[in-house]
Amino acid sequence: MSALEMQSGHVRVQVEQSLLHVTLDRADKRNALTRVMYEDLTRAAEHAGSDDEIHALLIDAEGDMFCAGNDIADFAGATEETREAGSAGPALTFIRSLMALDKPIVIAVQGQATGIGTTMLLHADLVIAADNARFFTAFIDLALVPEAGSSLLLPAIIGRQNAARLLLAGDALTAEEALRMGLIAYCVPTDTLAEQAMTLAEKLCAKSPTSMRYTKQLMRTGMGSDDLSGQIDREAERFGERLFSDEVRAIMNKFLKRKG
Structure with a gap:
C-alpha cells in the first residue's frame, strides 16, 4: 500500500x-x-x-x-x-x-x-x-x-x-x-x-488482461493510420498468438463441454 x-x-x-x-x-x-x-x-x-x-x-x-x-x-x-x-x-x-x-x-x-x-x-x-x-x-x-x-x-x-x-x-x-x-x-x-x-x-x-492489453495496443496503433493492410497483419499476429495460448484453449474447451 x-x-x-x-x-x-x-x-x-x-x-x-x-x-x-x-x-x-x-x-x-x-x-x-x-x-x-x-x-x-x-x-x-x-x-x-x-x-x-x-x-x-x-x-x-x-x-x-x-x-x-x-x-x-x-x-x-x-x-x-x-x-x-x-x-x-x-x-x-x-x-x-x-x-x-x-x-x-x-x-x-x-x-x-x-x-x-x-x-x-x-x-x-x-x-x-x-x-x-x-x-x-x-x-x-x-x-x-x-x-x-x-x-x-x-x-x-x-x-x-x-x-x-x-x-x-x-x-x-x-x-x-x-x-x-x-x-x-x-x-x-x-x-x-x-x-x-x-x-x-x-x-x-473480468476480461482477459492479456487480451485487453493487446487490444488497447492495436487500437492505439490503428488510430489515425491509413495502413489497413499493416493493421490486418498486426491483428493476425496477435490473434494467432492468443488462439494457441493456454488461456484461450481453456475457454474454448469449457465452451465445448457445455455445448456437448
Whole structure:
C-alpha cells in the first residue's frame, strides 16, 4: 500500500479486488486540480500499470461537479521555469501516464467537466456520464490554446465542426450531445452513475488482461493510420498468438463441454 500513498489530501485510492478506484476529493473547490493532485493521479496510474493484480482503473469524483479543470491559483502562479518544463509539467505527465496504461480506463463524470476535466476523457477507454453532465474546454475564453492532444483527438473522435464548438466557439456540450457525438460511451441517470460505473469497471476487470492489453495496443496503433493492410497483419499476429495460448484453449474447451 505504500506505493499508493497520496500526498495532496484530495485524491483517494482504493483497491477493490482487481480494480484500482481513484476518486477526486476536493468537492469544495469543484475538484479543481493542483500540482500535487496531478502527482497523486500520476502515481496511481503508474501503480495500475506496474501491478499485475490490477486489471482496470476507474476515476470518479466527489460532489456535484466532476472537475473544474486546473486550479486557477496554480495557473496564476506559473513562472518561466514552469514554462520551460513544458510537456514535463505535472498535468501532461499525468496525461502521458494515462496514455501509457495498457489496461482499461473508465472515467465517470457528473456535473461539469471543464478544461482538463474534459480533455483527460480523450485518454480513457470508456467514459460513463450522468445525464446532468456538461463538457466545456474553456481554453479559448482564457485566451489559451488546446492541451493534452485535444486539437488532434477531438476532431478525430467527434468531428471537426463539433470540435470547433468546444475549442473555438467555447460552447458547452450536454451529456446527450456528447453521447451522440461519441465523446462518451454511456449516459445514465445521475443517481445511478456510481453504481453503473462500478459495474462497468468490474466487467472489464473480468476480461482477459492479456487480451485487453493487446487490444488497447492495436487500437492505439490503428488510430489515425491509413495502413489497413499493416493493421490486418498486426491483428493476425496477435490473434494467432492468443488462439494457441493456454488461456484461450481453456475457454474454448469449457465452451465445448457445455455445448456437448
